[in-house]
Amino acid sequence: MTPADKPPPVDVGRRKRFDARRNQQTLLDAAAAVFVRAGVDAPVREIAAEAGVGMGTIYRHFPTRADLVVAVFRHQLDALADATTTTPAADETPYEALRSWVARFADFLVTKHGLAEALHSDQAGFERLHAEFVDRLLPVLDQLLKASAAAGRTRADIRAYDLMLAVGNLCIGAETFPDYQARRMIDLLLAGLAQDTPPPSGQ
Amino acid sequence: MTPADKPPPVDVGRRKRFDARRNQQTLLDAAAAVFVRAGVDAPVREIAAEAGVGMGTIYRHFPTRADLVVAVFRHQLDALADATTTTPAADETPYEALRSWVARFADFLVTKHGLAEALHSDQAGFERLHAEFVDRLLPVLDQLLKASAAAGRTRADIRAYDLMLAVGNLCIGAETFPDYQARRMIDLLLAGLAQDTPPPSGQ
DNA sequence: CTCATATACGGAACATCGCTCCGATTGGCA
DNA sequence: TGCCAATCGGAGCGATGTTCCGTATATGAG
Numbered sequence: 221m222t223p224a225d226k227p228p229p230v231d232v233g234r235r236k237r238f239d240a241r242r243n244q245q246t247l248l249d250a251a252a253a254v255f256v257r258a259g260v261d262a263p264v265r266e267i268a269a270e271a272g273v274g275m276g277t278i279y280r281h282f283p284t285r286a287d288l289v290v291a292v293f294r295h296q297l298d299a300l301a302d303a304t305t306t307t308p309a310a311d312e313t314p315y316e317a318l319r320s321w322v323a324r325f326a327d328f329l330v331t332k333h334g335l336a337e338a339l340h341s342d343q344a345g346f347e348r349l350h351a352e353f354v355d356r357l358l359p360v361l362d363q364l365l366k367a368s369a370a371a372g373r374t375r376a377d378i379r380a381y382d383l384m385l386a387v388g389n390l391c392i393g394a395e396t397f398p399d400y401q402a403r404r405m406i407d408l409l410l411a412g413l414a415q416d417t418p419p420p421s422g423q
Numbered sequence: 424m425t426p427a428d429k430p431p432p433v434d435v436g437r438r439k440r441f442d443a444r445r446n447q448q449t450l451l452d453a454a455a456a457v458f459v460r461a462g463v464d465a466p467v468r469e470i471a472a473e474a475g476v477g478m479g480t481i482y483r484h485f486p487t488r489a490d491l492v493v494a495v496f497r498h499q500l501d502a503l504a505d506a507t508t509t510t511p512a513a514d515e516t517p518y519e520a521l522r523s524w525v526a527r528f529a530d531f532l533v534t535k536h537g538l539a540e541a542l543h544s545d546q547a548g549f550e551r552l553h554a555e556f557v558d559r560l561l562p563v564l565d566q567l568l569k570a571s572a573a574a575g576r577t578r579a580d581i582r583a584y585d586l587m588l589a590v591g592n593l594c595i596g597a598e599t600f601p602d603y604q605a606r607r608m609i610d611l612l613l614a615g616l617a618q619d620t621p622p623p624s625g626q
Numbered sequence: 627c628t629c630a631t632a633t634a635c636g637g638a639a640c641a642t643c644g645c646t647c648c649g650a651t652t653g654g655c656a
Numbered sequence: 657t658g659c660c661a662a663t664c665g666g667a668g669c670g671a672t673g674t675t676c677c678g679t680a681t682a683t684g685a686g
Contacts, residue, residue, distance in 0.1 A: 237633060237682055263672060274636030279674065340540070340596045345673085350600070378611065385600065386608035389592040393543045397553075397588065405589035405612070408581065412615030440653055440662060467644065477665030482645065548644085 244281050246271045251292050259333035260289055284345040290352045300325060301356045314367035315374060319410060321364055322387055326406050329391040336391040358384060374413045447484050449474045454495050462536035463492055489551040499531060504559045517570035518577060522613060524567055525590055529609050532594040539594040561587060577616045
């Protein structure tokens with residue numbers, strides 16, 4: 221093995237002690253379980269207890285609470301980010317694609333207790349969570365939005381960033397206040413986004 | 424004085440010691456000042472320090488943080504609640520009245536640092552804040568909404584409660600994330616609320 | 627197999643919250 | 657003036673996120 225064979229360009233975590241990698245996975249599983257039953261605001265101590273490790277172990281693997289949250293939901297984030305690639309535009313119009321993606325995004329946020337709230341919290345450390353979501357999902361939504369606008373189906377003067385935060389915001393309180401129908405309000409927002417004008421060039 | 428002369432039906436606070444009433448006002452002023460410069464999440468201790476009183480004094484007058492917040496903003500809440508009475512429908516259509524009230528509501532939330540966030544927080548004690556807002560403002564919004572729907576200008580299948588929480592939610596992050604244009608998204612929501620159908624009987 | 631050491635672990639400790647409690651203080655009345 | 661209940665002040669409690677450091681252990685060399 222020449223030294224150039226494996227010059228760690230990014231230390232992905234392969235070069236760690238065995239128990240370290242095992243504990244990292246244990247922590248992810250424990251955190252996922254606790255998040256489901258106690259929300260993403262669950263105390264760090266509770267996650268540590270669930271995983272059967274000490275506080276120090278958590279903070280070595282995930283420097284801040286937000287990092288742990290991001291790590292737990294990363295694969296679901298990936299799924300949302302791959303959406304366009306997976307279903308570019310088979311049998312649905314760009315507008316329908318936009319709608320269904322937003323619906324999946326909303327489902328994701330509503331399902332995870334307190335995720336939507338945390339996303340917009342100004343609590344120290346949670347900007348990371350916000351940034352992660354924006355980085356991963358904004359390009360996808362932007363593409364969907366532009367496609368729909370290009371088809372003349374939706375307004376072209378709405379920025380993906382605003383829409384993404386708005387949808388995220390509308391999900392807040394969906395479970396705290398059972399009477400609040402977040403999805404209905406998201407539909408209302410999307411209705412406002414739609415244009416009466418049929419495709420300008422197509423007709 | 425017959426015992427029936429002043430049987431405190433509701434002790435409005437007139438029957439208190441002088442220093443007590445003075446401190447209550449001092450606290451309201453101090454809290455208002457601190458809220459402006461540090462947001463509604465400012466530590467209670469900081470408000471106590473600003474007012475130059477001890478912790479006990481705060482909690483005697485306002486049993487919980489949320490009560491203090493409510494008290495500070497009560498007169499602004501009153502102004503929003505009186506809106507319809509003040510301006511029933513002079514020179515504007517019911518839809519315009521609805522739009523301008525929502526705009527004032529949004530301005531109120533955006534201006535106060537963190538108020539929108541606090542409104543939807545599931546933190547213990549903040550349900551009071553939520554309840555106060557709903558109790559005071561829901562009737563007003565409901566009336567505006569029904570009037571606009573009756574004029575055929577807006578959809579009739581949207582509940583005032585949902586709309587109120589939605590508008591409140593859309594205000595979240597307006598100052599935490601400077602790029603986010605909350606008012607634009609509120610306009611989008613209201614656009615979705617509007618109906619294409621012109622006033623069926625009026626025109 | 628033994629041992630040395632870098633690595634990872636555990637949990638006590640710290641700072642910061644909201645909120646409670648109780649002894650000290652003081653306003654208001656006879 | 658003097659009493660007493662109402663009020664005040666701030667130490668204290670429990671919870672939380674995060675840091676620190678002494679201890680335990682995985683792992684590669686001999």
